Amino acid sequence: MNFPLVLLTLLVFTGGVWLLDYLVLRHKRVSGDIEPWWVEYPKSFFPIILIVFCLRSFLVEPFKIPSGSMIPTLLVGDFILVNKYTYGIRLPVANLKIIEMNEPKRGEVMVFRFPEDPSIDYIKRIVGVPGDTVAYRNKQLSINNVPIRLEPNGDYKYIEDGLVYVYTQRFKEYMDESAYDILINEDMPNIQLIAVRDFPNRENCTFDQTGFSCTVPPGNYFTLGDNRDGSSDSRYWGFVPEENIVGKAFLIWWNFSDLSRIGTVIK
Template identity: 45%
Template sequence: MAGYFAIFLVLLTLASGLIWLLDAFVLAPKRQQKLATAQAAAGGSLPEAAGTELVKEPQIVETAKSIFPVIALITIFRSFIYEPFQIPSGSMMPTLLVGDFILVEKFSYDVKDPVWRSTLYSNAKPQRGDVAVFKYPEQPTVDYIKRVIGLPGDRVIYRNKQLFIEKACASELSAACKKLEMVELALQNEGEFYQEQYPQRRYTEQLGDVSHDILQTPARREHTEFFFKQRGTAIDEFIVPDGHYFVLGDNRDNSRDGRFWGFVPEDNMVGKAVFIWMSFEFNTDPNSWIPGWVPTGVRFERLGPIG
Protein backbone atom coordinates (compact mmCIF):
# COMPACT_ATOMS: atom_id res chain seq x y z
CA MET A 1 0.00 0.00 0.00
CA ALA A 2 1.11 3.56 -0.61
CA GLY A 3 2.46 5.98 2.03
CA TYR A 4 0.19 8.18 4.09
CA PHE A 5 0.85 11.35 2.08
CA ALA A 6 -0.07 9.67 -1.22
CA ILE A 7 -3.29 8.35 0.33
CA PHE A 8 -4.06 11.82 1.74
CA LEU A 9 -3.61 13.41 -1.71
CA VAL A 10 -5.91 10.89 -3.38
CA LEU A 11 -8.60 11.31 -0.69
CA LEU A 12 -8.37 15.10 -0.93
CA THR A 13 -8.68 14.93 -4.71
CA LEU A 14 -11.71 12.63 -4.52
CA ALA A 15 -13.39 14.70 -1.81
CA SER A 16 -12.95 18.03 -3.57
CA GLY A 17 -14.03 16.52 -6.91
CA LEU A 18 -17.16 14.95 -5.42
CA ILE A 19 -18.13 18.23 -3.74
CA TRP A 20 -17.69 20.02 -7.06
CA LEU A 21 -19.89 17.46 -8.86
CA LEU A 22 -22.50 17.54 -6.09
CA ASP A 23 -22.73 21.29 -6.38
CA ALA A 24 -22.86 21.26 -10.19
CA PHE A 25 -25.67 18.69 -10.46
CA VAL A 26 -27.62 19.11 -7.20
CA LEU A 27 -26.88 22.18 -5.11
CA ALA A 28 -26.46 24.80 -7.86
CA PRO A 29 -29.80 23.89 -9.57
CA LYS A 30 -31.51 24.12 -6.16
CA ARG A 31 -30.06 27.58 -5.60
CA GLN A 32 -31.28 28.70 -9.03
CA GLN A 33 -34.71 27.29 -8.23
CA LYS A 34 -34.80 29.28 -4.96
CA LEU A 35 -33.83 32.41 -6.88
CA ALA A 36 -36.61 31.86 -9.42
CA THR A 37 -39.15 31.27 -6.63
CA ALA A 38 -38.05 34.41 -4.78
CA GLN A 39 -38.22 36.50 -7.96
CA ALA A 40 -41.73 35.23 -8.68
CA ALA A 41 -42.85 36.02 -5.12
CA ALA A 42 -41.42 39.52 -5.46
CA GLY A 43 -43.30 40.15 -8.66
CA GLY A 44 -40.37 39.50 -10.96
CA SER A 45 -38.06 42.04 -9.38
CA LEU A 46 -35.57 41.14 -6.62
CA PRO A 47 -32.81 43.34 -5.16
CA GLU A 48 -29.44 42.44 -6.61
CA ALA A 49 -27.89 41.82 -3.19
CA ALA A 50 -30.69 39.42 -2.23
CA GLY A 51 -30.35 37.50 -5.52
CA THR A 52 -26.59 37.23 -5.11
CA GLU A 53 -27.03 35.90 -1.58
CA LEU A 54 -29.47 33.22 -2.76
CA VAL A 55 -27.12 31.81 -5.42
CA LYS A 56 -23.93 32.24 -3.38
CA GLU A 57 -21.87 29.06 -3.14
CA PRO A 58 -21.21 27.64 0.35
CA GLN A 59 -17.64 28.15 1.56
CA ILE A 60 -16.82 24.44 1.32
CA VAL A 61 -17.96 24.34 -2.32
CA GLU A 62 -15.94 27.44 -3.19
CA THR A 63 -12.84 25.96 -1.55
CA ALA A 64 -13.30 22.57 -3.26
CA LYS A 65 -13.71 24.16 -6.70
CA SER A 66 -10.60 26.26 -6.22
CA ILE A 67 -8.30 23.47 -5.02
CA PHE A 68 -9.55 20.52 -7.08
CA PRO A 69 -7.72 21.31 -10.38
CA VAL A 70 -4.43 21.94 -8.56
CA ILE A 71 -4.67 18.90 -6.27
CA ALA A 72 -5.75 16.63 -9.13
CA LEU A 73 -2.79 17.78 -11.25
CA ILE A 74 -0.33 17.23 -8.38
CA THR A 75 -1.78 13.77 -7.66
CA ILE A 76 -1.53 12.67 -11.30
CA PHE A 77 1.98 14.11 -11.69
CA ARG A 78 3.48 12.51 -8.57
CA SER A 79 1.58 9.21 -8.96
CA PHE A 80 2.38 8.45 -12.60
CA ILE A 81 5.11 10.80 -13.87
CA TYR A 82 7.65 12.22 -11.39
CA GLU A 83 7.73 12.30 -7.60
CA PRO A 84 10.12 14.45 -5.54
CA PHE A 85 12.13 12.91 -2.72
CA GLN A 86 14.65 14.25 -0.21
CA ILE A 87 17.77 12.25 0.68
CA PRO A 88 17.78 11.91 4.49
CA SER A 89 20.93 9.82 5.04
CA GLY A 90 24.39 9.17 3.66
CA SER A 91 23.83 5.57 2.54
CA MET A 92 24.08 6.52 -1.15
CA MET A 93 27.17 8.73 -0.89
CA PRO A 94 28.96 9.88 -3.00
CA THR A 95 26.20 9.57 -5.63
CA LEU A 96 23.61 11.26 -3.39
CA LEU A 97 24.32 13.46 -0.39
CA VAL A 98 22.19 14.42 2.59
CA GLY A 99 20.23 17.47 1.47
CA ASP A 100 19.85 16.40 -2.17
CA PHE A 101 16.34 16.75 -3.56
CA ILE A 102 15.70 14.33 -6.39
CA LEU A 103 13.07 13.46 -8.96
CA VAL A 104 12.00 9.83 -9.29
CA GLU A 105 10.61 8.76 -12.67
CA LYS A 106 7.51 6.72 -11.81
CA PHE A 107 6.91 5.35 -15.31
CA SER A 108 10.42 3.86 -15.62
CA TYR A 109 9.02 0.63 -14.18
CA ASP A 110 5.46 -0.72 -13.95
CA VAL A 111 2.84 2.00 -13.57
CA LYS A 112 0.85 1.46 -10.36
CA ASP A 113 -2.24 3.03 -8.83
CA PRO A 114 -1.35 5.56 -6.11
CA VAL A 115 -3.15 3.83 -3.20
CA TRP A 116 -3.18 0.02 -3.47
CA ARG A 117 -0.15 -0.03 -5.81
CA SER A 118 -1.66 -2.61 -8.12
CA THR A 119 -0.11 -2.61 -11.60
CA LEU A 120 -2.07 -0.60 -14.14
CA TYR A 121 0.44 -0.89 -16.98
CA SER A 122 3.47 -3.16 -17.33
CA ASN A 123 6.44 -1.15 -18.53
CA ALA A 124 10.19 -1.74 -18.32
CA LYS A 125 11.91 -3.73 -15.56
CA PRO A 126 14.63 -2.41 -13.23
CA GLN A 127 18.09 -2.75 -14.71
CA ARG A 128 21.43 -3.47 -13.08
CA GLY A 129 22.98 -0.17 -11.99
CA ASP A 130 19.69 1.74 -11.62
CA VAL A 131 19.34 4.01 -8.60
CA ALA A 132 15.88 2.88 -7.55
CA VAL A 133 13.32 4.01 -4.97
CA PHE A 134 11.25 1.19 -3.47
CA LYS A 135 8.98 0.37 -0.57
CA TYR A 136 11.14 -1.01 2.22
CA PRO A 137 10.18 -4.71 2.47
CA GLU A 138 10.23 -4.70 6.29
CA GLN A 139 8.06 -1.55 6.50
CA PRO A 140 6.24 -0.92 3.20
CA THR A 141 5.04 2.58 4.16
CA VAL A 142 8.70 3.73 4.14
CA ASP A 143 10.56 4.59 0.91
CA TYR A 144 14.18 3.47 0.50
CA ILE A 145 16.69 4.35 -2.20
CA LYS A 146 19.54 2.03 -3.22
CA ARG A 147 21.32 0.80 -6.34
CA VAL A 148 20.10 -2.32 -8.14
CA ILE A 149 22.90 -4.89 -8.15
CA GLY A 150 21.28 -8.29 -8.67
CA LEU A 151 18.49 -9.17 -11.10
CA PRO A 152 16.17 -12.20 -10.79
CA GLY A 153 18.23 -15.40 -10.97
CA ASP A 154 21.58 -13.69 -10.33
CA ARG A 155 24.05 -14.99 -7.77
CA VAL A 156 25.68 -12.13 -5.86
CA ILE A 157 28.65 -12.40 -3.49
CA TYR A 158 29.94 -9.51 -1.35
CA ARG A 159 33.17 -10.71 0.24
CA ASN A 160 36.01 -8.67 1.75
CA LYS A 161 34.41 -5.50 0.38
CA GLN A 162 34.54 -6.90 -3.17
CA LEU A 163 31.44 -7.54 -5.27
CA PHE A 164 31.07 -10.62 -7.48
CA ILE A 165 28.12 -11.36 -9.78
CA GLU A 166 27.11 -14.52 -11.58
CA LYS A 167 24.44 -13.35 -14.00
CA ALA A 168 21.30 -15.34 -14.66
CA CYS A 169 21.27 -16.89 -18.11
CA ALA A 170 18.38 -17.16 -20.51
CA SER A 171 20.19 -19.99 -22.29
CA GLU A 172 22.67 -22.55 -21.00
CA LEU A 173 24.58 -22.06 -24.25
CA SER A 174 25.46 -18.46 -23.31
CA ALA A 175 29.18 -17.93 -22.75
CA ALA A 176 28.47 -15.91 -19.60
CA CYS A 177 26.45 -18.68 -17.98
CA LYS A 178 27.68 -20.01 -14.64
CA LYS A 179 30.58 -17.53 -14.72
CA LEU A 180 31.25 -15.63 -11.49
CA GLU A 181 32.70 -12.25 -12.43
CA MET A 182 34.44 -9.76 -10.16
CA VAL A 183 33.05 -6.23 -10.47
CA GLU A 184 35.92 -3.91 -11.38
CA LEU A 185 36.97 -1.16 -8.97
CA ALA A 186 39.29 1.78 -9.71
CA LEU A 187 40.59 3.82 -6.76
CA GLN A 188 39.97 7.56 -7.11
CA ASN A 189 41.05 9.02 -3.77
CA GLU A 190 41.13 8.53 0.01
CA GLY A 191 40.15 11.02 2.69
CA GLU A 192 37.61 13.05 0.70
CA PHE A 193 34.88 11.54 2.90
CA TYR A 194 34.91 10.19 6.45
CA GLN A 195 32.74 7.71 8.33
CA GLU A 196 32.98 8.83 11.94
CA GLN A 197 36.74 9.35 12.35
CA TYR A 198 37.74 6.86 9.64
CA PRO A 199 38.83 8.02 6.16
CA GLN A 200 36.95 6.46 3.26
CA ARG A 201 38.21 5.34 -0.11
CA ARG A 202 36.35 6.43 -3.22
CA TYR A 203 36.26 3.90 -6.06
CA THR A 204 34.70 3.89 -9.50
CA GLU A 205 32.70 0.69 -9.86
CA GLN A 206 31.80 -0.79 -13.24
CA LEU A 207 28.48 -2.66 -13.40
CA GLY A 208 28.30 -3.71 -17.04
CA ASP A 209 27.72 -0.48 -18.95
CA VAL A 210 27.02 1.52 -15.79
CA SER A 211 29.92 3.35 -14.17
CA HIS A 212 29.42 4.99 -10.77
CA ASP A 213 31.37 5.86 -7.64
CA ILE A 214 31.16 4.09 -4.29
CA LEU A 215 32.71 4.58 -0.85
CA GLN A 216 34.45 2.01 1.32
CA THR A 217 35.76 2.38 4.87
CA PRO A 218 38.82 0.12 5.16
CA ALA A 219 38.92 0.43 8.97
CA ARG A 220 35.37 -0.89 9.36
CA ARG A 221 34.89 -4.64 9.20
CA GLU A 222 31.92 -6.28 7.49
CA HIS A 223 29.26 -7.28 9.99
CA THR A 224 28.47 -10.59 8.33
CA GLU A 225 26.87 -11.86 11.54
CA PHE A 226 23.95 -9.55 10.76
CA PHE A 227 23.69 -10.51 7.08
CA PHE A 228 20.47 -11.95 5.71
CA LYS A 229 20.65 -15.73 5.96
CA GLN A 230 19.47 -17.50 2.83
CA ARG A 231 19.11 -21.27 2.99
CA GLY A 232 21.70 -23.18 0.99
CA THR A 233 24.15 -20.29 0.52
CA ALA A 234 27.23 -18.90 2.24
CA ILE A 235 26.71 -16.02 4.67
CA ASP A 236 27.96 -13.47 2.12
CA GLU A 237 26.23 -15.03 -0.88
CA PHE A 238 22.77 -14.13 -2.20
CA ILE A 239 20.76 -15.86 -4.94
CA VAL A 240 18.06 -13.50 -6.19
CA PRO A 241 14.61 -15.16 -6.39
CA ASP A 242 12.31 -14.69 -9.37
CA GLY A 243 10.40 -11.43 -9.22
CA HIS A 244 12.91 -9.88 -6.80
CA TYR A 245 16.00 -7.64 -6.87
CA PHE A 246 19.13 -7.31 -4.75
CA VAL A 247 20.18 -3.77 -3.85
CA LEU A 248 23.16 -2.10 -2.18
CA GLY A 249 23.93 1.42 -1.01
CA ASP A 250 26.87 3.15 -2.70
CA ASN A 251 28.28 3.94 0.77
CA ARG A 252 29.03 0.28 1.28
CA ASP A 253 30.08 0.34 4.95
CA ASN A 254 27.32 2.74 5.98
CA SER A 255 24.16 1.32 4.40
CA ARG A 256 21.40 -0.96 5.64
CA ASP A 257 20.59 -2.71 2.39
CA GLY A 258 19.88 -6.13 0.88
CA ARG A 259 22.83 -7.68 2.69
CA PHE A 260 20.92 -7.28 5.96
CA TRP A 261 17.27 -7.84 5.02
CA GLY A 262 17.21 -9.71 1.72
CA PHE A 263 15.48 -8.86 -1.54
CA VAL A 264 13.09 -6.26 -2.94
CA PRO A 265 9.90 -7.68 -4.51
CA GLU A 266 9.19 -6.25 -7.95
CA ASP A 267 5.82 -4.96 -6.70
CA ASN A 268 7.68 -2.76 -4.19
CA MET A 269 9.51 -0.82 -6.88
CA VAL A 270 8.43 2.84 -7.01
CA GLY A 271 10.61 4.32 -9.74
CA LYS A 272 14.07 5.28 -10.97
CA ALA A 273 15.92 8.27 -9.50
CA VAL A 274 16.92 10.40 -12.48
CA PHE A 275 17.64 14.01 -11.48
CA ILE A 276 18.91 16.20 -8.63
CA TRP A 277 16.85 19.40 -8.79
CA MET A 278 18.13 21.01 -5.58
CA SER A 279 20.91 20.35 -3.09
CA PHE A 280 21.25 22.10 0.28
CA GLU A 281 24.15 22.19 2.69
CA PHE A 282 23.31 21.98 6.39
CA ASN A 283 25.13 23.06 9.51
CA THR A 284 27.04 20.16 11.08
CA ASP A 285 28.77 22.07 13.91
CA PRO A 286 27.18 20.97 17.21
CA ASN A 287 28.37 24.21 18.86
CA SER A 288 26.73 26.49 16.30
CA TRP A 289 23.62 28.53 17.16
CA ILE A 290 22.17 27.59 13.74
CA PRO A 291 19.85 24.52 13.95
CA GLY A 292 21.00 21.50 11.96
CA TRP A 293 17.85 21.50 9.84
CA VAL A 294 18.42 25.05 8.55
CA PRO A 295 20.13 25.19 5.10
CA THR A 296 23.38 27.14 5.08
CA GLY A 297 24.12 26.96 1.37
CA VAL A 298 23.14 25.58 -2.03
CA ARG A 299 25.34 23.09 -3.92
CA PHE A 300 24.54 24.24 -7.44
CA GLU A 301 27.28 22.05 -8.90
CA ARG A 302 25.31 18.93 -7.91
CA LEU A 303 22.21 19.78 -9.92
CA GLY A 304 21.69 17.49 -12.90
CA PRO A 305 21.15 13.86 -13.95
CA ILE A 306 21.91 11.05 -11.49
CA GLY A 307 24.60 8.64 -12.59
Protein backbone atom coordinates (compact mmCIF):
# COMPACT_ATOMS: atom_id res chain seq x y z
CA MET A 1 0.00 0.00 0.00
CA ASN A 2 1.28 3.47 -0.94
CA PHE A 3 0.60 5.14 2.41
CA PRO A 4 1.77 8.65 1.38
CA LEU A 5 -0.66 8.55 -1.56
CA VAL A 6 -3.50 7.36 0.69
CA LEU A 7 -2.71 10.13 3.18
CA LEU A 8 -2.65 12.74 0.40
CA THR A 9 -6.00 11.47 -0.92
CA LEU A 10 -7.57 11.76 2.54
CA LEU A 11 -6.10 15.22 2.97
CA VAL A 12 -7.54 16.42 -0.34
CA PHE A 13 -10.96 14.91 0.42
CA THR A 14 -11.32 16.21 3.98
CA GLY A 15 -9.81 19.57 3.02
CA GLY A 16 -12.20 19.82 0.09
CA VAL A 17 -15.21 19.21 2.34
CA TRP A 18 -13.92 21.77 4.86
CA LEU A 19 -13.43 24.35 2.10
CA LEU A 20 -16.85 23.61 0.56
CA ASP A 21 -18.51 24.07 3.92
CA TYR A 22 -16.57 27.27 4.66
CA LEU A 23 -17.36 28.89 1.30
CA VAL A 24 -20.84 27.56 0.51
CA LEU A 25 -22.68 25.18 2.85
CA ARG A 26 -22.47 27.12 6.11
CA HIS A 27 -24.10 30.13 4.49
CA LYS A 28 -27.09 28.01 3.45
CA ARG A 29 -27.75 26.57 6.90
CA VAL A 30 -30.28 28.35 9.03
CA SER A 31 -29.72 28.92 12.73
CA GLY A 32 -30.17 25.72 14.70
CA ASP A 33 -29.54 23.37 11.78
CA ILE A 34 -27.30 20.38 12.55
CA GLU A 35 -24.30 19.78 10.31
CA PRO A 36 -24.80 16.66 8.20
CA TRP A 37 -22.47 13.80 9.18
CA TRP A 38 -20.72 13.83 5.81
CA VAL A 39 -19.60 17.39 6.58
CA GLU A 40 -18.97 17.05 10.33
CA TYR A 41 -16.66 14.03 10.20
CA PRO A 42 -14.34 15.17 7.35
CA LYS A 43 -14.08 18.62 8.96
CA SER A 44 -13.14 17.03 12.30
CA PHE A 45 -10.45 14.82 10.80
CA PHE A 46 -8.99 17.43 8.44
CA PRO A 47 -6.69 19.20 11.01
CA ILE A 48 -5.38 15.86 12.29
CA ILE A 49 -4.67 14.53 8.80
CA LEU A 50 -3.03 17.84 7.84
CA ILE A 51 -0.66 17.68 10.84
CA VAL A 52 0.24 14.02 10.22
CA PHE A 53 0.76 14.68 6.51
CA CYS A 54 3.11 17.62 7.15
CA LEU A 55 5.09 15.75 9.81
CA ARG A 56 5.56 12.63 7.66
CA SER A 57 6.25 14.53 4.46
CA PHE A 58 8.68 17.19 5.64
CA LEU A 59 10.02 16.36 9.12
CA VAL A 60 10.14 12.72 10.29
CA GLU A 61 8.67 9.45 9.07
CA PRO A 62 8.49 6.15 10.97
CA PHE A 63 9.63 2.86 9.47
CA LYS A 64 9.86 -0.73 10.68
CA ILE A 65 12.94 -2.88 9.99
CA PRO A 66 11.72 -6.06 8.23
CA SER A 67 14.99 -7.93 7.62
CA GLY A 68 18.39 -8.64 9.11
CA SER A 69 20.49 -6.91 6.44
CA MET A 70 21.55 -4.13 8.83
CA ILE A 71 22.37 -6.31 11.85
CA PRO A 72 23.96 -5.44 14.30
CA THR A 73 23.09 -1.73 13.84
CA LEU A 74 19.38 -2.42 13.29
CA LEU A 75 17.49 -5.52 14.32
CA VAL A 76 14.37 -7.09 12.87
CA GLY A 77 11.43 -5.43 14.61
CA ASP A 78 13.14 -2.09 15.29
CA PHE A 79 10.87 0.89 14.69
CA ILE A 80 12.97 3.81 13.50
CA LEU A 81 12.56 7.49 12.70
CA VAL A 82 13.86 8.99 9.46
CA ASN A 83 14.79 12.64 9.03
CA LYS A 84 12.98 13.79 5.87
CA TYR A 85 14.71 17.17 5.41
CA THR A 86 18.40 16.39 6.01
CA TYR A 87 18.97 15.60 2.33
CA GLY A 88 16.60 18.28 1.03
CA ILE A 89 12.89 19.11 1.08
CA ARG A 90 10.91 16.96 -1.35
CA LEU A 91 7.37 17.05 -2.65
CA PRO A 92 5.20 14.28 -1.12
CA VAL A 93 4.42 11.23 -3.27
CA ALA A 94 6.40 12.56 -6.28
CA ASN A 95 9.58 12.72 -4.10
CA LEU A 96 10.83 15.65 -6.22
CA LYS A 97 13.42 17.77 -4.40
CA ILE A 98 12.41 21.45 -4.23
CA ILE A 99 14.89 22.79 -1.64
CA GLU A 100 18.55 21.77 -1.48
CA MET A 101 19.98 20.94 1.95
CA ASN A 102 22.84 18.56 2.79
CA GLU A 103 24.37 15.93 0.53
CA PRO A 104 24.43 12.30 1.75
CA LYS A 105 27.77 11.35 3.30
CA ARG A 106 29.68 8.10 3.50
CA GLY A 107 28.87 6.18 6.65
CA GLU A 108 25.31 7.48 7.03
CA VAL A 109 22.33 5.12 7.20
CA MET A 110 19.86 6.07 4.47
CA VAL A 111 16.30 5.08 3.58
CA PHE A 112 15.52 5.11 -0.13
CA ARG A 113 13.12 3.76 -2.71
CA PHE A 114 14.38 0.45 -4.06
CA PRO A 115 15.59 1.11 -7.63
CA GLU A 116 14.02 -2.09 -8.99
CA ASP A 117 10.64 -1.36 -7.34
CA PRO A 118 10.19 2.21 -6.03
CA SER A 119 7.08 1.17 -4.09
CA ILE A 120 9.42 -0.61 -1.63
CA ASP A 121 11.60 1.26 0.87
CA TYR A 122 15.11 -0.02 1.61
CA ILE A 123 17.58 0.96 4.31
CA LYS A 124 21.36 0.59 3.90
CA ARG A 125 24.60 2.36 4.74
CA ILE A 126 26.14 4.76 2.23
CA VAL A 127 29.69 3.73 1.35
CA GLY A 128 30.15 5.55 -1.95
CA VAL A 129 29.17 9.01 -3.17
CA PRO A 130 29.31 10.30 -6.77
CA GLY A 131 32.79 9.89 -8.22
CA ASP A 132 34.00 7.35 -5.66
CA THR A 133 35.51 4.02 -6.62
CA VAL A 134 34.18 1.44 -4.18
CA ALA A 135 35.90 -1.93 -3.94
CA TYR A 136 35.09 -4.92 -1.75
CA ARG A 137 37.53 -7.75 -2.17
CA ASN A 138 38.23 -10.63 0.19
CA LYS A 139 35.87 -9.03 2.76
CA GLN A 140 37.85 -5.75 2.79
CA LEU A 141 36.12 -2.50 1.81
CA SER A 142 38.19 0.19 0.06
CA ILE A 143 37.21 3.66 -1.10
CA ASN A 144 39.31 5.30 -3.83
CA ASN A 145 42.02 2.67 -3.29
CA VAL A 146 42.22 3.40 0.46
CA PRO A 147 41.31 0.40 2.67
CA ILE A 148 38.70 1.20 5.32
CA ARG A 149 40.02 0.46 8.81
CA LEU A 150 38.57 -2.62 10.51
CA GLU A 151 39.02 -3.73 14.11
CA PRO A 152 37.82 -7.10 15.48
CA ASN A 153 35.02 -6.55 17.99
CA GLY A 154 34.16 -10.02 19.26
CA ASP A 155 31.72 -12.65 18.08
CA TYR A 156 28.03 -12.07 17.44
CA LYS A 157 25.04 -14.40 17.65
CA TYR A 158 21.61 -13.78 16.16
CA ILE A 159 18.52 -15.74 15.13
CA GLU A 160 17.92 -16.09 11.40
CA ASP A 161 14.35 -16.65 10.14
CA GLY A 162 13.30 -17.22 13.75
CA LEU A 163 14.71 -20.75 13.64
CA VAL A 164 18.48 -21.11 13.91
CA TYR A 165 21.27 -19.22 15.59
CA VAL A 166 23.95 -17.72 13.37
CA TYR A 167 27.40 -17.20 14.84
CA THR A 168 29.61 -14.73 13.04
CA GLN A 169 32.39 -12.20 13.59
CA ARG A 170 31.77 -8.57 14.49
CA PHE A 171 34.10 -5.75 13.43
CA LYS A 172 34.26 -2.05 14.06
CA GLU A 173 34.48 -0.21 10.72
CA TYR A 174 35.76 3.36 10.51
CA MET A 175 34.65 5.50 7.58
CA ASP A 176 35.38 9.23 7.49
CA GLU A 177 33.72 10.57 10.67
CA SER A 178 31.62 7.44 11.30
CA ALA A 179 32.37 4.32 13.35
CA TYR A 180 29.93 1.42 13.44
CA ASP A 181 29.77 -2.35 13.82
CA ILE A 182 29.46 -4.75 10.90
CA LEU A 183 29.23 -8.54 10.63
CA ILE A 184 31.48 -10.66 8.41
CA ASN A 185 31.04 -14.40 7.94
CA GLU A 186 34.34 -15.79 6.74
CA ASP A 187 32.65 -19.03 5.72
CA MET A 188 30.54 -17.26 3.08
CA PRO A 189 31.78 -16.45 -0.46
CA ASN A 190 33.19 -12.98 -1.05
CA ILE A 191 30.25 -12.29 -3.36
CA GLN A 192 27.36 -14.29 -4.80
CA LEU A 193 28.11 -13.75 -8.49
CA ILE A 194 24.94 -15.54 -9.59
CA ALA A 195 22.88 -12.91 -7.73
CA VAL A 196 24.40 -9.90 -9.54
CA ARG A 197 21.76 -8.33 -11.81
CA ASP A 198 22.01 -6.26 -14.99
CA PHE A 199 21.46 -2.79 -13.51
CA PRO A 200 21.89 0.76 -14.94
CA ASN A 201 25.57 1.81 -15.21
CA ARG A 202 26.71 -1.77 -14.64
CA GLU A 203 29.58 -1.02 -17.02
CA ASN A 204 31.06 1.02 -14.14
CA CYS A 205 31.64 -2.23 -12.22
CA THR A 206 33.84 -5.29 -12.44
CA PHE A 207 33.08 -8.55 -10.62
CA ASP A 208 35.10 -11.68 -9.91
CA GLN A 209 35.38 -14.37 -7.25
CA THR A 210 37.25 -12.03 -4.89
CA GLY A 211 34.57 -9.34 -4.94
CA PHE A 212 33.88 -6.24 -7.00
CA SER A 213 34.93 -2.70 -7.86
CA CYS A 214 32.45 0.03 -8.89
CA THR A 215 32.82 3.69 -9.82
CA VAL A 216 29.77 5.63 -8.64
CA PRO A 217 28.24 7.70 -11.48
CA PRO A 218 27.04 11.32 -10.99
CA GLY A 219 23.75 11.65 -9.13
CA ASN A 220 24.01 8.17 -7.59
CA TYR A 221 25.13 6.48 -4.37
CA PHE A 222 26.53 3.07 -3.44
CA THR A 223 25.18 1.25 -0.39
CA LEU A 224 26.00 -1.85 1.64
CA GLY A 225 24.24 -3.60 4.51
CA ASP A 226 26.11 -3.86 7.82
CA ASN A 227 25.40 -7.60 7.78
CA ARG A 228 27.80 -7.93 4.87
CA ASP A 229 27.12 -11.57 4.06
CA GLY A 230 23.37 -11.33 4.65
CA SER A 231 22.39 -8.27 2.65
CA SER A 232 20.98 -7.56 -0.79
CA ASP A 233 22.52 -4.21 -1.66
CA SER A 234 24.23 -2.13 -4.35
CA ARG A 235 26.72 -4.85 -5.25
CA TYR A 236 23.78 -6.95 -6.49
CA TRP A 237 21.14 -4.50 -7.80
CA GLY A 238 23.16 -1.38 -8.48
CA PHE A 239 23.38 2.28 -7.58
CA VAL A 240 20.80 4.39 -5.72
CA PRO A 241 19.69 7.40 -7.82
CA GLU A 242 19.46 10.71 -5.96
CA GLU A 243 15.75 11.00 -6.78
CA ASN A 244 15.07 7.76 -4.84
CA ILE A 245 16.33 9.13 -1.51
CA VAL A 246 13.77 9.29 1.31
CA GLY A 247 15.87 10.44 4.26
CA LYS A 248 18.45 9.72 6.96
CA ALA A 249 17.71 7.20 9.71
CA PHE A 250 18.58 8.66 13.12
CA LEU A 251 16.69 7.00 16.00
CA ILE A 252 15.19 3.72 17.19
CA TRP A 253 11.95 4.70 18.91
CA TRP A 254 10.49 1.26 19.68
CA ASN A 255 11.11 -2.47 19.70
CA PHE A 256 8.49 -4.81 21.21
CA SER A 257 11.06 -7.58 21.80
CA ASP A 258 13.79 -5.44 23.37
CA LEU A 259 12.70 -2.29 25.20
CA SER A 260 16.32 -1.40 25.95
CA ARG A 261 16.73 -0.39 22.30
CA ILE A 262 14.23 2.47 22.66
CA GLY A 263 15.99 5.79 22.21
CA THR A 264 19.11 4.31 20.57
CA VAL A 265 20.75 6.78 18.18
CA ILE A 266 21.56 5.20 14.81
CA LYS A 267 25.23 5.60 13.94
